[in-house]
Amino acid sequence: AQSVTQPDIHITVSEGASLELRCNYSYGATPYLFWYVQSPGQGLQLLLKYFSGDTLVQGIKGFEAEFKRSQSSFNLRKPSVHWSDAAEYFCAAISSSGGSYIPTFGRGTSLIVHP
Amino acid sequence: EAQVTQNPRYLITVTGKKLTVTCSQNMNHEYMSWYRQDPGLGLRQIYYSMNVEVTDKGDVPEGYKVSRKEKRNFPLILESPSPNQTSLYFCASSLREAGEGYTFGSGTRLTVV
Numbered sequence: 180a181q182s183v184t185q186p187d188i189h190i191t192v193s194e195g196a197s198l199e200l201r202c203n204y205s206y207g208a209t210p211y212l213f214w215y216v217q218s219p220g221q222g223l224q225l226l227l228k229y230f231s232g233d234t235l236v237q238g239i240k241g242f243e244a245e246f247k248r249s250q251s252s253f254n255l256r257k258p259s260v261h262w263s264d265a266a267e268y269f270c271a272a273i274s275s276s277g278g279s280y281i282p283t284f285g286r287g288t289s290l291i292v293h294p
Numbered sequence: 295e296a297q298v299t300q301n302p303r304y305l306i307t308v309t310g311k312k313l314t315v316t317c318s319q320n321m322n323h324e325y326m327s328w329y330r331q332d333p334g335l336g337l338r339q340i341y342y343s344m345n346v347e348v349t350d351k352g353d354v355p356e357g358y359k360v361s362r363k364e365k366r367n368f369p370l371i372l373e374s375p376s377p378n379q380t381s382l383y384f385c386a387s388s389l390r391e392a393g394e395g396y397t398f399g400s401g402t403r404l405t406v407v
Contacts, residue, residue, distance in 0.1 A: 188334075213395050222298075222384055222398035223337075269337065281327065281352075282396065286336030 181206050183272050185285035192260050193293045200255040200288050202270030210272040212253040213282065214244055217267040226268075229253060230275075240264070265292040296321045300385050300399035307375055307406055315370045315402050317385030325388040326368040327352070327396070328360065330381040337384070343368055344390075375406040 184203045192198055204210060211230050215223040227238025234246040244255045253270060270285040298319045307313050319326065327342040329352075339352030343362040357379055359371040368387075372379060382403050386396040 215395075215398075220401075222400045223386075223396070224398070225395040228395055281325075281339065281342055284329075284337040286334070 181210075181272070181274060181283055183270050183283050183285040185268075185270055185288050187288045188286070189289045189291060191291040191293060194262050195259050198255075198257045198260045198264070198290070200268050200270075200290070202253045202255065202285060203251050204253065204270075204272045205251065206272060206274060208274075208276050209246075209248060210275050212244075212246065213271040213273075214238065214242070214253075214255045215269045215271060215284075216240075217269065217287075219266070223269060226255070260290075260292055262292050262294065265290055296397070298385055298387050298397050298399040300383075300402050302402060303400065304403045305405070307404070309376055309406055310374050313372050313375060313404075315372075315383060315385075315404070317368045317370065317399060318366050319368075319385075319387040319397070320366065321387065321389075321397065322365065323387035323397070324365070324390040325396075326362065327386045327388075328358070328368070328370045329384045329386065330354065331384060331401075332381050340370070340383075375404075377406045380404060380406050 182205045213228045214226040217223045226242050227236050229236050229246050237243050267287045269287045271282040273282045301316045324345050328340040329337045338354045341360040343349045385399040388396045
């Protein structure tokens with residue numbers, strides 16, 4: 180079955196430190212991949228997406244993600260975290276082999292930022 | 295402004311009293327979905343719609359109904375709410391093309407007592 184896994188439920192970093200949030204997928208073919216952020220009390224906002232081509236994609240708010248086919252991963256990174264980055268982060272995938280294009284979400288990673 | 299609007303934002307109701315959560319989008323999106331978010335379980339899809347009059351069950355459809363009579367609206371109906379439907383609900387919409395990603399509403403916090 181198709182699935183998206185975010186191995187870390189919580190991640191704690193200090194403000195100014197670098198960040199990497201992990202995402203692994205299990206699909207027959209490379210899916211379309213997305214990262215969303217959910218700030219407290221808000222809906223989800225799209226950070227970035229990957230379809231094909233350059234494996235390093237840039238998103239909003241200074242985030243980037245790297246697609247690694249050999250590891251079935253799409254990890255989210257940021258070089259220097261700000262306190263306002265504290266939020267819930269969701270990785271999602273959509274099958275690229277046609278069909279309904281309905282996304283599957285990971286369970287989310289909660290980012291805690293210490294001053 | 296392009297957006298998905300859900301109403302109400304907060305709702306407390308009693309077991310068995312029918313309720314409707316409305317969802318409207320102004321982006322002419324074909325796809326619309328309803329999700330519920332529960333601690334430790336992430337986002338689970340309830341129902342989705344690929345276009346007007348086309349709806350299908352997601353992962354957790356029991357106890358819910360939807361309709362898609364117009365492209366912009368996708369209400370979620372709980373005919374007889376139960377406490378296990380206490381959750382945070384999100385409506386989302388997307389263009390038909392897979393790569394556009396979803397636009398989410400701000401959520402509806404539902405409590406069933």
